[in-house]
Amino acid sequence: MMKKISLFLGTLILTVALCSTALAGEPQDRLKTGIDSVIAILSNSALKGPAKRAERQAKLRTVADSFFDWHELSRRAAAEHWAKFSPKQQDDFVVSFSELLQKTYIRKLEKYNNEKVTYLKEQTEGDKAFINTQVSMKDKTIPINYYMIKHEQWMVYDVVVEGVSLVKNYRVQFAKILSKDSPESLIQRIKDKIKFLDEGKNVDDVAS
Numbered sequence: 001m002m003k004k005i006s007l008f009l010g011t012l013i014l015t016v017a018l019c020s021t022a023l024a025g026e027p028q029d030r031l032k033t034g035i036d037s038v039i040a041i042l043s044n045s046a047l048k049g050p051a052k053r054a055e056r057q058a059k060l061r062t063v064a065d066s067f068f069d070w071h072e073l074s075r076r077a078a079a080e081h082w083a084k085f086s087p088k089q090q091d092d093f094v095v096s097f098s099e100l101l102q103k104t105y106i107r108k109l110e111k112y113n114n115e116k117v118t119y120l121k122e123q124t125e126g127d128k129a130f131i132n133t134q135v136s137m138k139d140k141t142i143p144i145n146y147y148m149i150k151h152e153q154w155m156v157y158d159v160v161v162e163g164v165s166l167v168k169n170y171r172v173q174f175a176k177i178l179s180k181d182s183p184e185s186l187i188q189r190i191k192d193k194i195k196f197l198d199e200g201k202n203v204d205d206v207a208s
Helices: 002-014 026-043 050-067 070-084 087-111 166-178 183-198
Strands: 016-018 116-125 128-136 141-150 154-161
Touching: 026 050, 026 116, 026 128, 026 141, 026 154, 050 087, 070 087, 070 154, 070 166, 087 183, 154 166, 166 183
Parallel strands: 016 116
Antiparallel strands: 116 128, 128 141, 141 154
């Protein structure tokens, strides 16, 4: 399951957006803008190479922040346990969880190899939107669905790749921890995982 999540996040942010049939609506335009911004960073010759890695990754994180609703994603991943968090813990959780996600998958962006995503369907109902896409790779096609919510603008709050939801995957891990430990303990676990990543270690999941 974690391999699928890893694959989708790398593909999500590094694919080139191509319109398919119908004209794109506002949610799809927002998603395409974010992905195109990432492509521009990855294609910028002035940002290539090990010496530019920190600057390149910082720019990629800025773009991810611009079209991912980390608060909504975090709240849904915590599910019913969200109410157990104090306001400060909620803020700390959102900051730590979003950092974990970005540090876990940002390195995958540099494996960009001209993969393409085609938009198949866009559905909007009120402040929610669903975008169904498929990503064409060298040897296979992968279905990826995006869930977006509109506050001031449309933002992604969940992505489902080959039937595996990012939010639901982490919800299972978090529920396992929160069934026995406190919100503070979960936040510390996430921070520990971030430290491991900074040290170049692999991280399978939060619950391990």
